[in-house]
Amino acid sequence: MEPNVGGILDQCRLFADIPLESFGQLVSMAQIRRFAKGRRIFREGDPCPGVFVVGSGLVRVFKTAPNGKEHILHMVGPGNTFAEVAAIGGFDCPAHAEAVAPTVCALLPTEPLQRALREDHPLCLGMMTGLTLWVRHLVGLMEDIVLRDAAGRLARYLLDAQTTPGGVVELPTLRRHLASHLNLTSETFSRTVRRLTDAGLIESADDNRLRLLDTEKLRMIAEGELPRI
Amino acid sequence: MEPNVGGILDQCRLFADIPLESFGQLVSMAQIRRFAKGRRIFREGDPCPGVFVVGSGLVRVFKTAPNGKEHILHMVGPGNTFAEVAAIGGFDCPAHAEAVAPTVCALLPTEPLQRALREDHPLCLGMMTGLTLWVRHLVGLMEDIVLRDAAGRLARYLLDAQTTPGGVVELPTLRRHLASHLNLTSETFSRTVRRLTDAGLIESADDNRLRLLDTEKLRMIAEGELPRI
DNA sequence: CCGTGGCCTTGACCTGGATCAAGCGGGCCG
DNA sequence: CGGCCCGCTTGATCCAGGTCAAGGCCACGG
Secondary structure, three states: OOOOHHHHHHOOHHHOOOOHHHHHHHHHHOEEEEEOOOOEEEOOOOEOOEEEEEEEOOEEEEEEOOOOOEEEEEEEOOOOEEOHHHHHHOOEOOOEEEEOOOEEEEEEEHHHHHHHHHHOHHHHHHHHHHHHHHHHHHHHHHHHHHHOOHHHHHHHHHHHOOEOOOOEEEOOOOHHHHHHHOOOOHHHHHHHHHHHHHOOOEEEEEOOEEEEOOHHHHHHHHOOOOOOO | OOOOHHHHHHOOHHHOOOOHHHHHHHHHHOEEEEEOOOOEEEOOOOEOOEEEEEEEOOEEEEEEOOOOOEEEEEEEOOOOEEOHHHHHHOOEOOOEEEEOOOEEEEEEEHHHHHHHHHHOHHHHHHHHHHHHHHHHHHHHHHHHHHHOOHHHHHHHHHHHOOEOOOOEEEOOOOHHHHHHHOOOOHHHHHHHHHHHHHOOOEEEEEOOEEEEOOHHHHHHHHOOOOOOO
């Protein structure tokens, strides 16, 4: 099944409100890009190739320290974009990006995209809205890391995640990636899961699914309203 | 001397490239706002009044935890803006803002601004560029907090600051605010300044001015290329 | 099938920075 | 002018999470 550029862009809420003509312009500039699991999409400091719209798969956007420590800024799944800040702002890539699973993206190359933004007002409005969402994500992550402890971060993550009607959260990737996103080591992530489990707030449904048993208590932990468990 | 809306907006690089007509529209919607030192400008969760453009003074944008801990996301001085993300994105204020010094701002109210953005493409482009700069600031701050130790954060801060020809950095506000911005306590900030001073990398020029004595070594500390001092 | 590598959990120990407390100096206000 | 408050520095102590190591399990490839 050949992936369809229009289908990928159609799933992206950034482009939900732009007129057909603008959308058609994006479709005509977009290029399908496939990345095998583990493949580096770009490195920090590379010139920015453009905005990637994820059609399927999963991408981690991360920064690294000289000692090898990594911090994942964003896990990007279907319907979401990455690298838009650098593409729009005309910067080099400020972080690395790597496919965590086999991934298909539509790439909107920087030059034609910038031209389109200069010519097409509704597109400009849509991208601007997308940027505000990205800032919100970063501010929320910063708040987690700076103002919440490990249990608070995990509780917040679980409460914000999509749950099934039975209250089950499916972890979208390896636990060590989720840990990195929350600025925890995988050891601490594991221990924190254990603590919430022992306190009766969650239980393991299987390897990568957790059932939330007491969302009220989890909310209180996320907001720092309970003493340390 | 009555502050001049046009003068304030003129100093703001966000509006540097917009045509006179757009600029005039902003000037006609802008309102002068004054805040005494210590005055709360808005609280987290308040409806967003609009984009503030600082003409003079200094504003801290910060988040708080239930235990009273604060984290300053941004110190905003003349020529810079705050609350643009919420105003553009149509959110409530995601953080608190407080005047650290007597401050004069031009406020661009949310509703007319959003209308202007929908009608005025060059303005939209300019604001979009401003948002990319804000994202860059947040990503850089996140990198400092997550991937650098206290000395690395301070070194980076000092290297990025404006210096006089004699290599002197003037700290723009109380040390405890700078510490909060770097996610340090004022005790640790003080100790870290001491460590860099004892290592011969900086010296105190007076109470709130530091002279950088060895920018190469500071750069290496900022990049994690030196062992802990 | 077996070996290997990767992921995760768990225990022991360590550490960078936080917390608490005390003291000093300067500015402000009555 | 004097007292008070705030900001800062410094010392002592504590601690949440990091580091290191080991073991178990599972999936994959030869």
